[in-house]
Amino acid sequence: xxxxxxxxxxRMPLTSHLEELRSRLLKxxxxxxxxxxxxxxxxxxxxxxxxxxxxxxxxxxxPTEAFWTTLKVSFFSGLLLALPVVLFQxxxxxxxxxxxxxxxxxxxxxxxxxxxxxxxxxxxxxxxLPFALKFxxxxxxxxxxxxxxxxxxxxxxxxxxxxxxxxxxxxxxxxTLLSRLGLVTPQFLSRNRRYALLVNAILAALxxxxxxxxxxxxxxxxxxxxxxxxxxxARLFGRKxxxxxxxxxxxxxxxx
Numbered sequence: 128x129x130x131x132x133x134x135x136x137x138r139m140p141l142t143s144h145l146e147e148l149r150s151r152l153l154k155x156x157x158x159x160x161x162x163x164x165x166x167x168x169x170x171x172x173x174x175x176x177x178x179x180x181x182x183x184x185x186x187x188x189x190p191t192e193a194f195w196t197t198l199k200v201s202f203f204s205g206l207l208l209a210l211p212v213v214l215f216q217x218x219x220x221x222x223x224x225x226x227x228x229x230x231x232x233x234x235x236x237x238x239x240x241x242x243x244x245x246x247x248x249x250x251x252x253x254x255x256l257p258f259a260l261k262f263x264x265x266x267x268x269x270x271x272x273x274x275x276x277x278x279x280x281x282x283x284x285x286x287x288x289x290x291x292x293x294x295x296x297x298x299x300x301x302x303t304l305l306s307r308l309g310l311v312t313p314q315f316l317s318r319n320r321r322y323a324l325l326v327n328a329i330l331a332a333l334x335x336x337x338x339x340x341x342x343x344x345x346x347x348x349x350x351x352x353x354x355x356x357x358x359x360x361a362r363l364f365g366r367k368x369x370x371x372x373x374x375x376x377x378x379x380x381x382x383x
Contacts, residue, residue, distance in 0.1 A: 151216040158212035163205030170200045177285050179260050185278040192279040203286050214240045247296030248289050255345055256288050287336035295349050302357030306365025313361040323354050
């Protein structure tokens with residue numbers, strides 16, 4: 128009863144899966160490219176928006192720094208604009224592994240994933256980024272060190288932080304989806320909290336734009352909190368385990 132019926136998608140050879148992955152990646156990259164082209168004209172406004180109030184002037188330390196910074200900001204803005212298409216292509220790639228009744232969750236998945244990413248970006252922009260910059264700049268000023276910000280380094284710092292928190296806010300949805308696919312269970316996630324903490328610490332070190340412990344902790348704490356939220360989502364919306372058959376009934380079925 129609980130066994131998934133074989134389908135052509137599940138019997139696809141590896142080369143077909145790779146070709147499907149290539150097709151989805153090209154469509155996602157194409158959407159990001161279109162988004163980047165559309166947002167390039169507004170990149171100056173985005174740069175002005177990302178500048179936190181009270182910070183010193185931004186300087187260009189090389190002839191190409193302003194140009195490459197504009198491209199980076201346009202790419203991030205284009206990714207934000209095209210993210211629903213990227214998420215849709217991701218869902219279409221994994222949907223063959225779902226049960227037929229689970230494939231109807233395409234639009235809820237895309238909408239929730241996009242919403243969570245936007246919430247992560249807004250949370251970082253309104254709370255985490257100003258707090259981190261205020262602490263780090265103030266730390267230097269207290270020691271008589273005057274800040275001189277390069278526009279490239281400042282935007283790299285800001286964009287990486289925004290992207291990191293956008294991804295962090297996806298963690299509960301990812302864990303819920305993995306549970307829905309039957310790849311993990313809430314019990315498995317609960318039992319392996321200690322290993323999850325180690326993995327989250329590694330992720331925090333990779334996602335944090337700087338190597339200092341302060342910013343790493345700003346990234347690690349939400350990861351831990353959203354891991355617990357992911358366990359709750361897996362309990363509520365994950366695939367339910369089939370009821371265990373009574374041993375006596377099971378023996379009778381075997382004899383029959």
